[in-house]
Amino acid sequence: MNIRDKIISSAKQTIRSEAEAITHLATLIDEDFAEATELIYRSKGRVIVTGIGKSAIIATKIVATMNSTGTPAIFMHAADAIHGDLGTILDDDVVICISKSGNTPEIKVLVPLIKNGPNKLIAITSNKESFLGQQADHILHAYVEKEACPNNLAPTTSTTAQLVIGDALAIALLDLKGFSSKDFAKYHPGGSLGKKLYLRVSDITGSNLKPQVGADAPVKDVIVEISEKMLGVTAVIEDQQVIGIVTDGDIRRMLSKHDNINGLTAKDIMSSTPKLIDNDAMAVDALDMLEEHDISQLLAVDHGKYAGVVHLHNLIKEGII
Template sequence: MKSKNSIIKTAKQTIELQSQAILHLSDLVNNDFADAVNLIHQSKGRVIITGIGKSAIIATKIVATLNSTGTPAVFMHAADAIHGDLGLILEDDVVVFISKSGNTPEIKVLVPFIKNAKNKMIAITGNKDSYLGQKVDYVLNAFVEKEACPNNLAPTTSTTAQLVIGDALAICLLELRGFSSKDFAKYHPGGALGKKLYLRVQDLSSINQKPQVSMNTSIKDVIVEISEKMLGVAAVVENKKIIGIITDGDLRRMLSKVDNFASVTAKDIMSVNPKRIDADAMAIDAMDVMELHGISQLLVEENGNYAGVVHIHDLIKEGII
């Protein structure tokens, strides 16, 4: 059994080796990369990404990244392609091959068929002088000195390099398309990520009760209002406008200072100019305000009028936090 120190040393060496290889990739980005990006951007078709073995697995991830950032992409396994799947390639599609060596048998069989169909071809390969590198229109160089595998056999550093090239391709296309956070939300409606991109404050505050009192409301009635609405806070409102806030903390501080509070009203203990947020703001913006000021509730306004309360528990419940 290996010692813990030995395991940690191997892990660090693996990470350092791959990080150095990734850093070296930036020196390999050239005009072919820029031309490939422009080709895909101007294409009327889709991006078909193909590979075999571990490269095929990387291809599926790059396809997913492209689809989620506005570039339609389809995965085609190289082995399946030469057994019937070539039919999914349409006239205007751009085909991207992923292969470390550029000389795998399946790739060498597949390339001539794609070339005969006159589809534009791009290679992500570690060997630009390979059969693949010589046949495609553009080569995205993913060369690495060695694999992280001590035998220099298992695809490790090379697949990391392929993945990074694919990510760089996707981000360049994202910028060319002017792909915004709103666009991103359309493709990611589910889960916490989607909610951060589309959920608005009013979506949360509208389902809460709406605690409010006037300046002359007695402390007894303030306590009842806060207790009944169960948000730990009440807005002090006059003519629909927020003029103050009373929190559980304000009540506790009052009780520690005042012996007889029968004559005390909301205006005597309220905090003026409370933090507030517009109903149409993003829920994630409410979270940022709460974190910045160390508070757990925000009063909500709509067209300048009091519209309710958003609580930190609402954000937690929806997975924003």
């Protein structure tokens, strides 16, 4: 076997091994998982997630997922907890402790300190019979038979299992809370993901210039309007209603057909079936329309009246694409 074949074989084996372990986790979801989830759901405090080593790294990701899906959570490193950070835990908080073995020295020191307080303790562990498992009020069983590491040493499959259990817990809480896409947008206002969830067409048209001409406007005025408003297009308006559109492409085609443009008006060169979008629609819907029709601009309307232009460049600038 050459080196590339060996690499491919190793990678595939790792993925298969972890996939099998994750599939098995579904059989371990039980009443204890449901009770732990309900405990967090009904709690008036936060979720404190702690661990040591690789489990601590997984804990930080679980905290991030919970915070972004409506469950307030804080990471507390197990080693730091016994050197002052234990004060992070408030009386109404629920503590989740992550450890594959459940028997590490730091865990054995930390768990009794947590149990001395009023807080409920949830364990995410592969070993239900461990010190952590026996002390926990609830166990989320993240059992794995072996690591993907050929020496069965490096935390690989076990940390993947912990992460999946954390995701299952976060999504179960999300479902209980009825956490919607609007809620998600509230917690993700930055970046393309957030903007796809909250940015509306009106947010764009409100900051753009608003090119428009009447149906009888001379072609020269149409060209000037398109040039000055810098959106490559102008709406043709009658009684505040859109009756047509003229694009810079329409201007080029007109010039190729006519040696003399004197006497030509907007209605002579406009398209009378422009693509329209509601000003209150989501910006991502505007993107879908632009892609569907392979165009660069849409005219927006508000209760039937012309509201402005959405250009593909606007969506690129906003990071929607």
